Amino acid sequence: MPRTYTHKKRGKTMNYDTKQLADALKAHQNGMSIREASKAYNIPKSTLADRASGRYEVNVTHGRPCAIPIEVEKKIVETVKVTAESGIGISRKQLLLRTNVLCQRIQVHTSYKNFHAGKNWWEGLKRRHGLTLRQPERLGSTRRLMMNREVVGKYFEALSNIITSSNLNDKPEFIWNCDETRKNFEHNPVKVVSGIGAKNVCGRTSSKSTNITIMACVNAAGKAVPPMFIVKGKTPRSLYSFNTQAAPPGTKWSYQEKCWMTNQIGEQWFDTVFLQNCGTHRPQLLILDGHSSHKSLAILQRAIGENIYILALPPHTTHHLQPLDKSVFGPFNKAYNSACSEFLQDP
Structure with a gap:
C-alpha cells in the first residue's frame, strides 16, 4: 500500500486547469487587473501574478515532477497495454522490476535521488494513465483443460485479426x-537391429x-x-x-x-x-x-x-x-x- 500521512497536509489542492490559467492571463493582458482576473477565473492571485510576471511557466502544476520522464513513462504504458491485448500480461511486480532494469539500462535521469520504482510510483502511474489490475480468466491449469475451443478460438481470432489488419494474408x-x-x-x-527376445541392448x-x-x-x-x-x-x-x-x-x-x-x-x-x-x-x-x-x-x-x-x-x-x-x-x-x-x- 502507498504510504499514508497522519498529519494534515498544508496547502490547497489545485482546482483549475491550464486552460483556465491561460484564459486568465489573456484577460489580464487585455487590461483586466490581477485581482479581477483571479476572481473571474477562480485562480489564486499569487499564482496568476507568478505566471504573469514570468516567474513560472503556465503549464507548471503543483507537486514534484514525475520521477521518470513522461516520454519514457508513456512508452512503458503503451507497451503494457499492447502486450495485455496480445495475451502477454505483465503483473505489477514484473512491471516494477522491468521498469527498474530499463531505467538502469538506458540511464534515465530521474527527479529523485536513488529512485526505485515501487508501490508509490505504481499508484501514481495508475492515476496518470488510467491503469488497473485485472484478474485474467481462469480457464484451467493443465494442458488438457487449456486445449479447448474457447482458448484456441480466441488465439486464432487474434492471429487472424493481426494478419488481416497488417495485410499479411x-x-x-x-x-x-x-x-x-x-x-x-x-x-x-537410435534403434538397432537385434534378435527377438534379446536383453541388455546398449548404445554408446x-x-x-x-x-x-x-x-x-x-x-x-x-x-x-x-x-x-x-x-x-x-x-x-x-x-x-x-x-x-x-x-x-x-x-x-x-x-x-x-x-x-x-x-x-x-x-x-x-x-x-x-x-x-x-x-x-x-x-x-x-x-x-x-x-x-x-x-x-x-x-x-x-x-x-x-x-x-x-x-x-x-x-x-x-x-x-x-x-x-x-x-x-x-x-x-x-x-x-x-x-x-x-x-x-x-x-
Missing part, C-alpha cells in the same frame, strides 16, 4: 515463429551430460534466421571448447551459468539475430510462447518501435499449437540422435 515470409530447445550431449541412441553415448540451448526462428515460407547457441558458463572462456567456426553462417553464441535463456540473452537475440535477418519490410508478425525471456519490456518496446507485432501462444498449448515443435524440432531431434550415434560408432 499472402505474405508468409513475414510471419515468424521462434522458440528454443535444449539438447543434451548424452543423446538418446557421450559421458558428458552438458546441455546446450538452441534459439531458432522460422517463417511460414520455410526460411530460417541463423540460430543462437547458449552454452553453460560464466565467462567467454566457456565458448573455447566449442567449434564455433563449424556452426551455420551467422550463428550467434552466448553463455549463461545454467545454460538458460534469460531476458538479457533474449534481448540480444532480438536485436542481433532477428532484426538483422527479418528484412526491412514492415509490418511483420512474430509468434512466440509465454516464456519470460521472450516478453521482456525491452523486447516489447523495441518491437513496437520496429512495427513488429508480437503474439503469444496460449499457456499450456504449445504441445499442439507451437509450429516449431510440430514441424522442426521433432525431425531435428531424430537427426541429432542419428548423427550422434553415427559419430560414436566411427572407429
Whole structure:
C-alpha cells in the first residue's frame, strides 16, 4: 500500500486547469487587473501574478515532477497495454522490476535521488494513465483443460485479426515463429537391429551430460534466421571448447551459468539475430510462447518501435499449437540422435 500521512497536509489542492490559467492571463493582458482576473477565473492571485510576471511557466502544476520522464513513462504504458491485448500480461511486480532494469539500462535521469520504482510510483502511474489490475480468466491449469475451443478460438481470432489488419494474408515470409530447445550431449541412441527376445541392448553415448540451448526462428515460407547457441558458463572462456567456426553462417553464441535463456540473452537475440535477418519490410508478425525471456519490456518496446507485432501462444498449448515443435524440432531431434550415434560408432 502507498504510504499514508497522519498529519494534515498544508496547502490547497489545485482546482483549475491550464486552460483556465491561460484564459486568465489573456484577460489580464487585455487590461483586466490581477485581482479581477483571479476572481473571474477562480485562480489564486499569487499564482496568476507568478505566471504573469514570468516567474513560472503556465503549464507548471503543483507537486514534484514525475520521477521518470513522461516520454519514457508513456512508452512503458503503451507497451503494457499492447502486450495485455496480445495475451502477454505483465503483473505489477514484473512491471516494477522491468521498469527498474530499463531505467538502469538506458540511464534515465530521474527527479529523485536513488529512485526505485515501487508501490508509490505504481499508484501514481495508475492515476496518470488510467491503469488497473485485472484478474485474467481462469480457464484451467493443465494442458488438457487449456486445449479447448474457447482458448484456441480466441488465439486464432487474434492471429487472424493481426494478419488481416497488417495485410499479411499472402505474405508468409513475414510471419515468424521462434522458440528454443535444449539438447543434451548424452543423446538418446537410435534403434538397432537385434534378435527377438534379446536383453541388455546398449548404445554408446557421450559421458558428458552438458546441455546446450538452441534459439531458432522460422517463417511460414520455410526460411530460417541463423540460430543462437547458449552454452553453460560464466565467462567467454566457456565458448573455447566449442567449434564455433563449424556452426551455420551467422550463428550467434552466448553463455549463461545454467545454460538458460534469460531476458538479457533474449534481448540480444532480438536485436542481433532477428532484426538483422527479418528484412526491412514492415509490418511483420512474430509468434512466440509465454516464456519470460521472450516478453521482456525491452523486447516489447523495441518491437513496437520496429512495427513488429508480437503474439503469444496460449499457456499450456504449445504441445499442439507451437509450429516449431510440430514441424522442426521433432525431425531435428531424430537427426541429432542419428548423427550422434553415427559419430560414436566411427572407429
